[in-house]
Amino acid sequence: xxxxxxxxxxxxxxxxxxxxxxxxxxxxxxxxxxxxxxxxxxxxxxxxxxxxxxxxxxxxxxxxxxxxxxxxxxxxxxxxxxxxxxxxxxxxxxxxxxxxxxxxxxxxxxxxxxxxxxxxxxxxxxxxxxxxxxxxxxxxxxxxxxxxxxxxxxxxxxxxxxxxxxxxxxxxxxxxxxxxxxxxxxxxxxxxxxxxxxxxxxxxxxxxxxxxxxxxxxxxxxxxxxxxxxxxxxxxxxxxxxxxxxxxxxxxxxxxxxxxxxxxxxxxxxxxxxxxxxxxxxxxxxxxxxxxxxxxxxxxxxxxxxxxxxxxxxxxxxxxxxxxxxxxxxxxxxxxxxxxxxxxxxxxxxxxxxxxxxxxxxxxxxxxxxxxxxxxxxxxxxxxxxxxxxxxxxxxxxxxxxxxxxxxxxxxxxxxxxxxxxxxxxxxxxxxxxxxxxxxxxxxxxxxxxxxxxxxxxxxxxxxxxxxxxxxxxxxxxxxxxxxxxxxxxxxxxxxxxxxxxxxxxxxxxxxxxxxxxxxxxxxxxxxxxxxxxxxxxxxxxxxxxxxxxxxxxxxxxxxxxxxxxxxxxxxxxxxxxxxxxxxxxxxxxxxxxxxxxxxxxxxxxxxxxxxxxxxxxxxxxxxxxxxxxxxxxxxxxxxxxxxxxxxx
Numbered sequence: 001x002x003x004x005x006x007x008x009x010x011x012x013x014x015x016x017x018x019x020x021x022x023x024x025x026x027x028x029x030x031x032x033x034x035x036x037x038x039x040x041x042x043x044x045x046x047x048x049x050x051x052x053x054x055x056x057x058x059x060x061x062x063x064x065x066x067x068x069x070x071x072x073x074x075x076x077x078x079x080x081x082x083x084x085x086x087x088x089x090x091x092x093x094x095x096x097x098x099x100x101x102x103x104x105x106x107x108x109x110x111x112x113x114x115x116x117x118x119x120x121x122x123x124x125x126x127x128x129x130x131x132x133x134x135x136x137x138x139x140x141x142x143x144x145x146x147x148x149x150x151x152x153x154x155x156x157x158x159x160x161x162x163x164x165x166x167x168x169x170x171x172x173x174x175x176x177x178x179x180x181x182x183x184x185x186x187x188x189x190x191x192x193x194x195x196x197x198x199x200x201x202x203x204x205x206x207x208x209x210x211x212x213x214x215x216x217x218x219x220x221x222x223x224x225x226x227x228x229x230x231x232x233x234x235x236x237x238x239x240x241x242x243x244x245x246x247x248x249x250x251x252x253x254x255x256x257x258x259x260x261x262x263x264x265x266x267x268x269x270x271x272x273x274x275x276x277x278x279x280x281x282x283x284x285x286x287x288x289x290x291x292x293x294x295x296x297x298x299x300x301x302x303x304x305x306x307x308x309x310x311x312x313x314x315x316x317x318x319x320x321x322x323x324x325x326x327x328x329x330x331x332x333x334x335x336x337x338x339x340x341x342x343x344x345x346x347x348x349x350x351x352x353x354x355x356x357x358x359x360x361x362x363x364x365x366x367x368x369x370x371x372x373x374x375x376x377x378x379x380x381x382x383x384x385x386x387x388x389x390x391x392x393x394x395x396x397x398x399x400x401x402x403x404x405x406x407x408x409x410x411x412x413x414x415x416x417x418x419x420x421x422x423x424x425x426x427x428x429x430x431x432x433x434x435x436x437x438x439x440x441x442x443x444x445x446x447x448x449x450x451x452x453x454x455x456x457x458x459x460x461x462x463x464x465x466x467x468x469x470x471x472x473x474x475x476x477x478x479x480x481x482x483x484x485x486x487x488x489x490x491x492x493x494x495x496x497x498x499x500x501x502x503x504x505x506x507x508x509x510x511x512x513x514x515x516x517x518x519x520x521x522x523x524x525x526x527x528x529x530x531x532x533x534x535x536x537x538x539x540x541x542x543x544x545x546x547x548x549x550x551x552x553x554x555x556x557x558x559x560x561x562x563x564x565x566x567x568x569x570x571x572x573x574x575x576x577x578x579x580x581x582x583x584x585x586x587x588x589x590x591x592x593x594x595x596x597x598x599x600x601x602x603x604x605x606x607x608x609x610x611x612x613x614x615x616x617x618x619x620x621x622x623x624x625x626x627x628x629x630x631x632x633x634x635x636x637x638x639x640x641x642x643x644x645x646x647x648x649x
Contacts, residue, residue, distance in 0.1 A: 064180030067165055068188060075164055076197035077103055080328030080535055081213065084301055086335050087380075087530075093292050093301070097325045102212040103535055106196035110224050113211050114195055115270075116235040119263040122156040126191055130157045130182035157182040160198045204234060205241035218246060220286045228274060229281035232260040246285060254283065295344065296384040297335045297528075299396045304529045305331050312532070312541040328535035333528045334378035339638060343369055343381045343606075346634040350626055351386055351610070358613065363388055365618075368397035369608045369630065370511040370526075371638070374600065377515065377524030377545060382508070399508040402486050403609060406499040406623065407458045408587025408596040411559055412482075412513050413475035414463045414497050415455055416521075419555040421470070425452040425562050429462045438464050438498055441588075455562050456570030458586065460498050467497030479505075481550045482513050482523045499587060510598050511607035514584075517559055518600040518647070521551030557648045564647065567599070571624050575632045577601060580639050581647045584631070586623025593617050597627035602645040604638060606631055 080103045082095030094100075118125045124132050132155050154162070161181035185194060204214035214234050215223040226234070236256035237244045244253045258279060265275040302324065309320035309329075323329075347367045354365040363386050371381040384396030395401075415423075431446040431454060433439065438460040445461065446453070454462040467475055472492040479487055486503035493500075508526055516523040525546045532541040551559075563583035567576040571586040584599020593615045598607040610626040612618070620626070 061180050064177050064184055067181055068184040076201060079326045082329040082331065084331045084333065086333055086337050092337060093298055095325050095329065099209045100207045100213045101200065101209040103200050103210065103328055104212045106192050109196060109199055109211065112228055112231045113199060113223060113235065115264060116232050116260050117199065119267050119269055120260045125156055128155060130155060130186040131179045155182060156198050157185050157194055160194060161185060163201050202238040203241050204237045205245040206247060217288050218285050220288050227281060228270065229278035230283065232278065233257040233283050235260055294393055295340055296393045296396050296398065297340050297382055299384065299393060300382045300399060301331065301333055301335065301528055304527050305532060308529045308532055308541045329540065330533045332531040334376065334380060334530055335528050336380050339371060340381040342637055343371060343383050343634050344387060346630055347383055348387050350630045362391055364612055366397060366613055367608065367610045368401065368507040369606060370398050370507050371604055371606045372511055372515045372526060374515060374518050374603060374605055379526055379528040399506050402504040402506050403594045403611060404499050404501055404504045404589045405510055405596055406587030406589040406594060408510060408585050408598050409499040410463045411563060411585055413478055414467050416551050416555050416559045417470055417475060417478060418466050419558050420552050423451055425450065425558060427451045429454050431459045431461050433461060437461060452562050452565060456565045458571050463497045464494055468494055472496055478550060481548060482516060483525060484509050499589060507607050507609045511605055514598045514600055514607060515605040516550055517556050518605050520553040521549055521556035523548045523550045560647050572597065572628045575628045577635050577639055579644050583647055586628060588622040591617035592619055592621045595621040595623045595625060595627045597623050597631045599631055601639060602647055602649055603642060606635055
């Protein structure tokens, strides 16, 4: 028993001795490696210190901390694509700058999108604190063994830091600061927040930023509607947007898609069956074909939306204008695109015979027009010039250009105020030439006539005398009450009674003023904005339409009755709307420089101006020619199918 036990012990000992020696040798070399690494690190630190690198690193750390102290969640939600809708809810424009981002909240981002990016870009995303040394080592190992990097050394957090706060310049300083910012990001935001920010801000080529914009751009579907294969396909692009552009390098994108699917399988994010099915799926692109024709209405919409944001936020014009294109707003308007097209075509057709060009290549003879809905007080259509190939609708004459209104101003500052002060349609007035006073058209004078006749025949002498009686201060006060923006000190003269206002008025201002007459004297500030929301649907701006009783209701109704005669017996006779009561007034400035017609039915008010950008006379320009012809043609089409409705109803 003793020998046997001794023999057994002897047999076991020889087997253990080599293992112990091997372990001891391994430990020795490990310790030796550690010592060597410490020496290298110490040496590197000394060299870095002597060269000033340590100071640079400390400075970069300080800069990173400052960046994060000043950061907010809004840093990651900038450059979001906004949208504009017409009165029927149709999308008519996109609000974006160089980036096309449709932001998705974390809960709206499909899990397969998150998994795809984590699997290929940052396997240890939920384990590291912004910087992953293991990823760096894997990247280096891949470079040595395969002569290529299948997974980058930068974490998702580092990539986010670089995309938002830094440049893509390849310098060690940028890399160090990137690491510092990434670490700070991980302290300030949750992993889910960081993943949300990342997926919404990465570039998918062809102007698309974020998975939603890419999904709509390449497949014309929302990200939540994509298959696993399509998801992996899109997630392949950001690694190298140029190399993996699916419109140019489909094969490259497919290869990386396959790599992503394999990575998801290895990490048990998908099953074998899902992998095989996704791998076999044919990718068929369906690029978005959303295109919008830019119209004059768009420039007006952007102006109104900017002003609305100023009111809502208290910020200045430039800031609000910039945010309009970056903050993902949904802008809802009163613009009817069919009406807009009708108004534009009517102007183009009526002026098609005059194609002389200015030195800048634009048509010399121009026009502007505004149509407002009398019930809502909102702008339905607005045209700022003629359609011309190669000329963008930027300078919108309808609200940017101010021209003398001629006789079209008379009902606003002379006749309706006179009706408020005891005059009636049948009141006798004297049409006669006065020394230093104005002349009538064709230098004709009728003597004693009714006020109604004076309006219908646009008698300058009568308007002049009544304005003198009222005083310019009283007359012009009505324009100020209706927010006419260009009334100057020099305008407080009797010549203003005939439209001789120094700077003039815009088509928008004139149309809104006549709409007040149509609305029993109640003025409403014109706009086309009905609502603005943020990307989550929260209301940012809901207009509380300003209503101001500028004219007495009875005076406005009596003025309307008189203005009906302008279209039946007066300067615009025969230019009414068939079977639809309407009222209006012509206006022509001295030397036929500007022509106006502003008129209304019970449904709509429309104002039209025709003239030259560089004011000059032309015998063909008068309120009774181009302007009233455009007005009649447009309003007739606009009222087609509407039941006849009396004015002052």
